[in-house]
Every structure is written in C-alpha cells, then in structure tokens.
C-alpha cells in the first residue's frame with residue numbers, strides 16, 4: 087500500500103481542498119491501496135497558537151476563535167462540536183490561569199488535525215467512498231515530552247498494524263498527522279513538521295511501497311524559486327542527499343521524516359496538489375547523481391561577536407557563552423572562532439539578538455573590568471546561505487564567483503563530515519549572492535549580463551550579432567549572453583530577461599532617461615551578477631564612468647580608444663581600480679579592429695620578448711583612402727566618401743584625417759609595452775589643411791573637394807612606382823622610459839614593398855623583436871568596418887564570459 091500525506095495548504099479551502107479530494111478519488115477509482123495522513127486545514131495550527139497566546143494574555147480571542155470555527159466547518163456536515171467545545175473550554179481555562187503548559191498546548195493544537203481528519207472523511211463519504219477517520223492518538227504512543235514527543239516504536243507499530251489489519255480492504259483510512267498520545271493517554275504532538283513524521287512512521291510500520299507527500303510546490307528545488315528565478319526542480323535525490331537538505335533548512339522536508347523511510351528503503355515522492363500529474367521529486371535509495379546541491383537560506387539573522395585579548399587560551403569561554411544562550415533559550419546556527427581565539431562570532435535569529443547580547447554582557451561583566459573581553463557587538467541585517475552538498479575541494483568556484491561580483495562573505499564555515507558550506511552575507515546582498523552561487527553551481531548555461539553603451543555603426547552591428555548568435559553560443563559554449571540594457575546618451579531600455587529583437591523601436595520610444603546612476607540602479611534592483619559594460623561610443627566624456635562601473639561589479643569591454651589615450655594618470659588610476667576590484671578590461675578592437683594585435687603584443691611583451699619597433703598602416707580608413715586613391719583615378723574626396731559610407735571612419739572623419747586616430751593607436755601600443763607616453767608626445771602629420779580644421783562635421787564634409795588638388799598634387803609628385811601610405815611608427819629604445827619615438831606621417835613607398843602592396847581597408851602591423859631580428863611578425867587584415875569591429879568586441883565579451891565560467 088501507499089501512504090499519501092496532504093499538507094495544510096493542500097487542504098485549505100481556497101482551491102487545495104477540492105483538489106486533494108479529487109486526487110484521493112482518482113486513486114480510489116484506479117483501485118490503488120492507500121491511507122491518507124492529513125495536516126490541519128489551512129493555517130489552523132498557527133491560528134490556534136495565536137488564540138492560545140491571546141487567551142494567556144487575557145486578550146479578546148473570541149472573535150478569532152469564531153472565525154476559526156466558521157472557516158474549519160465551512161459547509162462540512164462533519165460533527166465538529168466536540169472539538170470546538172473542547173477548544174472553548176481549554177481557552178477559557180488558559181484565560182483564567184493566565185498561562186498554559188506544553189500539555190495544554192498539545193491538546194489545543196491537536197484539535198486542528200482531528201477537525202481536518204473528520205472533514206476530509208466526511209467529504210469522501212459524501213462522494214461515496216468508504217472512508218474511515220483514524221485518530222492517531224489511539225495508534226501512535228509516545229513519551230511525555232509534550233511539544234516534541236518521541237514515538238515508542240514497539241507499541242505504536244503493533245497498534246498501527248492491528249488497526250490496518252481490520253480497517254483496510256476497501257476502506258480509505260484518513261489518519262490524523264502530527265498528533266499522538268503518551269503511554270498515560272495524554273495528547274502529545276510530534277513537533278513541527280510532525281504530519282510528515284506521522285506519514286513516515288506509518289509507511290515504516292506498514293511496509294508501504296511509497297510515501298507521497300502532497301504539498302503546494304512542484305518538488306524540492308535547487309533554491310527557493312521566489313529568490314532564485316532560475317532555480318530548478320530536483321527530479322531525484324538519494325536518502326543521504328535529502329537528509330543533508332532537510333538538516334540545513336529546507337522547510338519542505340524534515341530530517342526526522344527521512345529516517346523511518348531510510349530504514350525500510352521506502353521511496354518518498356514530493357508532489358504538488360495543484361499540479362499533481364507533475365512527477366515531483368523522488369527521494370529513494372538510488373545514488374543516481376552524485377554531488378547534488380541545493381541552496382538554503384536563513385534570512386533574518388544577526389551575527390553576535392565577542393572580542394577580547396584575554397580570551398587567548400582561556401578555558402571555558404565558549405562553554406560560558408553557550409550555557410548562557412541555552413539558559414535564554416537562544417539557538418545558535420553558525421559559530422566561527424579564529425585560531426588566535428581573540429574573538430568568537432555566532433549567528434542567532436534576529437529576534438533573539440538583543441537578548442543574546444545582553445545575556446553575554448551580563449555573563450562577562452567581570453571580564454570587561456579585567457579587559458579580558460573588550461566588546462560584544464551585533465552585526466545586524468545579515469543572512470546565511472548554506473550550500474548543501476558543497477565539498478571544500480570545489481568551493482573555490484562559488485566563492486570566486488561571489489568575489490568577482492563584489493560580494494565578500496562576512497564569514498563562512500563548513501561541516502566536517504557532511505558536505506555543506508555556509509556563508510554569512512549582508513542581507514541586502516542576499517538575493518544577488520544566491521543567484522550568483524546558483525548560476526555558478528547549477529547553471530548549465532552561464533548567464534552573462536551585458537549593458538551596451540552606444541548603438542551607432544559598431545554598437546548596432548554588435549547588438550544584432552549578439553541577438554542572432556544567442557542560441558548558438560548557449561549550445562556551443564554554455565554561455566548565455568543576455569543584453570539587459572542598451573543606452574544612448576539620451577535614453578535607455580532595460581529588461582533583466584534580455585532585450586528583444588525590436589530593441590531599436592523600443593529604445594526610440596523609451597522614456598527612461600539615460601544616466602550612469604539610473605542604469606546602475608536598474609541593474610542593482612534586479613540583483614544581476616556577471617556584468618559586462620560595453621562601450622561602443624566614441625565619447626570623451628563617457629569614459630569617466632568606467633571606474634564607477636568597475637566599482638559596481640562590471641567588467642569592461644571597449645571599442646572606444648579614449649580611456650586608453652587620456653593622460654597617463656587616468657590610464658593608471660583605471661588599472662589600479664581594475665586591480666583593486668578584480669575586474670577586467672578588454673579593448674582588442676582599439677587597434678586593428680578585429681585583428682588579434684593587442685593580445686599578440688601583450689603576450690610577446692609579458693613573455694619577455696624585447697619588442698624593438700612597431701610600424702605599419704594603422705588606420706583602416708586611411709588605408710582604404712590611399713590604397714584606392716593611389717591605384718585608381720578617383721578623386722580624393724570621392725574615395726573618402728566611400729570610406730565614410732563603408733563605416734570605416736570615426737564618427738567625425740576628421741579624427742582619421744588629422745592623424746589623431748592613428749596617434750591614439752600608436753599610444754595604446756606604446757602603453758601596452760609599459761611606456762607612459764602622453765598623447766602630446768606623438769609627432770602627427772595632420773592631413774587636413776588648417777582652413778578646414780574648425781567647424782562642424784557637416785561643414786567639413788561639404789568642403790571635401792577642397793582636398794582634391796592637394797592630394798592629387800602629392801600623388802603626382804612621387805617617384806615612379808611609388809604609392810602613398812599613412813604610416814604609424816613606434817621606434818627608438820622601447821625598453822626604457824622616454825626612449826620611444828611615436829610618429830605618424832604620410833609617406834611614399836615603393837609599390838612592391840609590403841606597405842605598398844596593401845589593398846582595400848587592410849591594416850598592416852610589422853612587429854620587430856629581438857628574437858625575430860630583421861623579419862618582423864606581420865599582422866594584416868581588415869583594420870576597420872562595423873562587422874569586423876563588432877566581431878572583435880564580441881570576441882572580448884566571450885573571453886570575459888569564459889573567464890568567469
């Protein structure tokens with residue numbers, strides 16, 4: 087036979103009760119053999135406890151009692167008068183005495199289960215079922231520890247087996263959970279979660295084939311889904327794993343429930359009354375998945391700290407602390423003591439914190455005078471996260487993930503035998519911490535949250551590339567690149583689940599004003615971790631937000647060259663912050679768009695290779711301009727317009743023509759070699775005549791033809807078989823500070839030379855090193871363009887995402 091157990095919410099009248107009855111009916115029609123264990127209906131136990139407290143304090147409880155009776159009776163024909171009358175008498179007595187014993191309390195609470203058993207039995211009888219109300223006070227015998235009585239197995243087993251021997255067959259026994267009686271016949275209860283315990287005892291005594299516990303959730307989850315939206319239901323757990331979870335806080339399961347089942351290897355299935363065809367969580371003897379983990383939380387706790395130099399090596403300090411806490415009925419959940427014994431910290435429920443502090447202060451009063459104890463203080467508003475099933479050997483992963491996301495646990499400890507690590511975090515960080523740990527441990531896919539600043543030529547291409555490749559990257563890499571926000575300088579859109587393919591129109595109509603503060607608070611509100619900010623602007627101002635982003639947990643990816651080319655103090659401060667907050671900053675596209683240049687130079691330099699010179703055509707725009715202009719009869723201005731149209735140029739094309747963009751690239755490379763040059767030190771040949779340098783972009787573009795005679799002349803005045811190339815050259819002694827020459831100029835080179843053979847918008851970089859001698863390492867390829875640049879930014883994002891995997 088099977089044992090079915092229905093919890094209070096499953097029997098509440100707001101939907102659960104009828105569903106529970108239907109489940110029972112369905113099973114009867116399928117000719118299953120089973121007994122049903124019931125909890126009290128709805129919140130009956132809590133309500134009875136509240137009324138009891140009111141009666142004790144001589145407060146008016148009668149209205150609440152009447153409401154209780156009305157709710158419990160609802161439209162049932164069950165005769166509940168004996169229970170109601172007993173309750174009235176008990177409450178009257180408590181009100182008169184102004185107190186109650188645990189025995190009285192058990193008697194009061196027991197009525198909830200009796201009422202429930204009678205009501206369910208009556209409802210089934212009305213449906214034509216041969217239901218039989220079974221009061222477990224006649225069956226399960228316990229010691230006299232009221233409130234948390236222990237069953238006397240020998241007697242209880244015999245009683246249960248005898249009862250079921252005569253009351254089985256076509257009968258459906260509706261059995262009260264939670265309640266029992268002492269060997270003297272007094273009503274006892276089995277402690278909170280006692281109905282599950284009753285069901286589990288019955289399953290054991292009757293050698294049941296399965297215990298089905300009907301709850302209001304789909305099963306046991308990897309974390310509380312209210313706090314972790316990505317929490318997953320666990321399909322199967324071994325008894326040992328379930329025991330760990332039960333011990334560390336899962337309210338749905340209690341450790342003592344499992345023990346009688348383990349003894350007889352009886353499977354326990356956690357099911358949902360409201361979704362009963364769902365397979366739920368099966369707990370059995372099978373060890374199918376080793377290392378299952380789940381996260382449990384103690385939300386409202388306080389850390390109590392006791393500090394003092396005189397504690398070192400002094401025996402009995404801990405004993406005194408815990409004795410005084412025990413005397414005050416204060417339970418301690420986590421204890422941490424440093425090996426120097428200069429302090430001890432422990433976690434108590436927030437409601438007990440002040441009491442605990444006062445009790446310890448009183449206990450150690452004399453030690454304050456002798457200065458052995460210096461302070462007792464509370465760290466309030468903290469929470470405990472327990473990672474159940476977590477071995478210390480792999481704890482580095484969730485711990486690193488927390489640090490990466492700027493959550494530093496206040497303390498952590500592990501159990502020596504069970505696999506369980508608990509962390510104390512600030513309560514404001516609880517949700518984020520849970521989600522970060524959950525994603526690290528359970529995330530089949532790792533979610534990386536992206537905030538994109540700027541959606542111009544490069545940004546827009548990047549966003550579309552990211553949206554198009556989303557599924558593919560999930561499949562291939564197990565990484566979900568989730569664009570949570572897109573911002574321009576005026577407005578932004580935000581969606582924690584990821585922006586849609588209609589992002590452009592949504593952004594146009596968005597009323598959310600763009601500012602670093604509003605974006606950061608939107609991110610914070612959603613407790614998002616694994617954050618990357620992507621700068622695809624060309625803004626000189628925006629880079630001043632980088633440090634703020636870093637401080638708020640963002641890694642950075644940038645196509646914008648400004649941050650790397652501002653004054654050296656800014657450059658250095660940015661890196662100091664990156665180092666301090668352990669954040670990353672990638673900017674491969676700053677030089678050579680999608681070409682793997684910065685990474686190559688960094689690798690060579692860090693491996694000790696002496697780079698002696700870097701020379702080449704650094705600008706895709708100017709490469710296209712002079713390659714095409716040299717090889718065709720087209721006007722200079724027409725070719726320049728083509729470069730603008732192809733998306734090669736900077737937002738202001740004068741930044742290419744005046745040599746600043748190439749200068750910046752040269753400076754970025756120099757700084758990669760640990761040189762602290764400033765932009766002002768670069769010798770730059772400006773290709774724009776002075777009279778065209780001022781004014782707006784539009785005005786400049788309208789006067790492009792004025793460039794034609796100048797460059798036609800330059801072209802004509804070259805030696806034969808020579809072509810024009812705009813070249814950047816980092817030379818001199820690159821191994822010493824102030825030894826480098828940074829120069830950008832237009833040169834005429836033989837057509838047959840490596841620079842002379844360049845085509846299209848290709849950039850070329852010749853990297854000379856000591857080991858490679860006269861034969862430089864050459865990196866060549868498209869040096870500009872939205873698609874290649876966006877791909878390069880994409881590459882940086884993936885690199886960071888993989889790093890955090």
Ligand SMILES: NC(=O)C1=CN([C@@H]2O[C@H](COP(=O)(O)OP(=O)(O)OC[C@H]3O[C@@H](n4cnc5c(N)ncnc54)[C@H](O)[C@@H]3O)[C@@H](O)[C@H]2O)C=CC1
Nearest residue numbers: 540542543544574575622623624625645646737870871875
């Ligand atoms: N086009 C190319 O081939 C390459 C470009 N880059 C760099 O990529 C960056 C973007 O270039 P493009 O897309 O061509 O420029 P773009 O001008 O088309 O796009 C930049 C966008 O950023 C927006 N923006 C400006 N300030 C902002 C702020 N404070 N917050 C949010 N958005 C802001 C602008 O409204 C604009 O839509 C530049 O820094 C450029 O140097 C780097 C390598 C190659």
Ligand SMILES: N[C@@H](CC=O)C(=O)O
Nearest residue numbers: 705706707735736870
């Ligand atoms: N305008 C730049 C774009 C890449 O940095 C260029 O043309 O090289």
